[in-house]
Amino acid sequence: xxxxxxxxxxxxxxxxxxxxxxxxxxxxxxxxxxPTFLYALILLVLPILVVIAHSxxxxxxxxIDRTFTLENYRVALTExxxxxxxxxxxxxxxTVSLFTVILAYPIAYFISFHGGRHKSLWLFLITIPFWTSYxxxxxxxxxxxxxxxxxxxxxxxxxxxxxxxxxxLYNSSAVIITLTHAxxxxxxxxxxxxxxxxDRTLVEAxxxxxxxxxxxxxxxxxxxSAPGVISAALIVMIPTVGDYVTPKLVGGKDGVMxxxxxxxxxxxxxxxxxxxxxxxTTMLIVTLMAGATVLIIRALQRxxx
Numbered sequence: 491x492x493x494x495x496x497x498x499x500x501x502x503x504x505x506x507x508x509x510x511x512x513x514x515x516x517x518x519x520x521x522x523x524x525p526t527f528l529y530a531l532i533l534l535v536l537p538i539l540v541v542i543a544h545s546x547x548x549x550x551x552x553x554i555d556r557t558f559t560l561e562n563y564r565v566a567l568t569e570x571x572x573x574x575x576x577x578x579x580x581x582x583x584x585t586v587s588l589f590t591v592i593l594a595y596p597i598a599y600f601i602s603f604h605g606g607r608h609k610s611l612w613l614f615l616i617t618i619p620f621w622t623s624y625x626x627x628x629x630x631x632x633x634x635x636x637x638x639x640x641x642x643x644x645x646x647x648x649x650x651x652x653x654x655x656x657x658x659l660y661n662s663s664a665v666i667i668t669l670t671h672a673x674x675x676x677x678x679x680x681x682x683x684x685x686x687x688x689d690r691t692l693v694e695a696x697x698x699x700x701x702x703x704x705x706x707x708x709x710x711x712x713x714x715s716a717p718g719v720i721s722a723a724l725i726v727m728i729p730t731v732g733d734y735v736t737p738k739l740v741g742g743k744d745g746v747m748x749x750x751x752x753x754x755x756x757x758x759x760x761x762x763x764x765x766x767x768x769x770x771t772t773m774l775i776v777t778l779m780a781g782a783t784v785l786i787i788r789a790l791q792r793x794x795x
Contacts, residue, residue, distance in 0.1 A: 562767035572751060572768060579731050579747040580779065582662060586669045587727040591719055593670065594677035602685035613682070620675050628739050631668040635659040635740065660742025668736050677722035684718020685711070720787050724780055731776050748772050
């Protein structure tokens with residue numbers, strides 16, 4: 491027997507009853523809670539829950555050894571694999587710094603001395619490629635240097651090689667080429683600023699005294715622009731030591747650097763103390779190397795005078 495046959499009211503809510511429900515205090519109070527308030531409440535509560543969960547997991551599933559030890563630093567400095575990766579990283583970094591400065595100096599010199607009223611335009615054109623993602627530029631070089639890439643296809647089209655070469659990608663050379671292009675603009679700008687500060691009357695005086703263009707450049711322009719060269723070298727050298735993306739994508743097993751080993755320790759190996767020791771060791775060595783570079787260049791400047 492149905493509810494209608496027993497004389498009970500229908501299940502459908504009447505308009506008057508619905509309005510009365512909407513006007514009740516609990517419903518009106520809930521309606522005052524805006525989506526923005528709920529979103530802010532979630533953002534406030536979620537980190538607290540994450541911290542609580544992490545603390546619970548750490549206390550019940552991890553055993554932290556807090557004993558003070560230098561064993562991880564000994565491993566970082568004496569283990570052959572980490573020592574070789576560190577030396578490779580320093581070699582790649584210094585090579586990239588050298589090539590970047592050699593490539594950037596003529597460009598900066600041309601803009602400064604021959605750019606005329608179009609200097610701003612030249613600088614604008616130089617920075618355009620760097621508006622794109624760093625990852626996209628690395629992947630572009632992977633396409634250029636690949637087995638069936640642009641460079642191999644061009645060399646085969648010119649008849650220089652008969653089959654694609656495998657020596658262009660997945661090695662230290664590919665890492666050096668990619669990093670040199672990636673950091674070129676960061677070297678051009680400080681060298682350009684330094685060249686702009688060179689007093690042109692000194693260059694003219696050297697010419698009047700009988701110096702040719704090359705001798706005038708070596709005796710006047712280059713020493714006065716040395717601060718920009720030093721800045722460019724350091725700007726490129728320091729970050730490239732710890733580069734991770736470029737060796738990962740174009741380096742292969744022959745282009746792995748110390749940052750990849752550090753990531754492995756913090757990731758798959760789950761050996762955070764050793765990863766931290768590798769990071770601190772690399773940072774200290776880079777700091778010493780940067781300081782030594784500045785001192786050597788300043789000593790060469792004194793000898794040149």
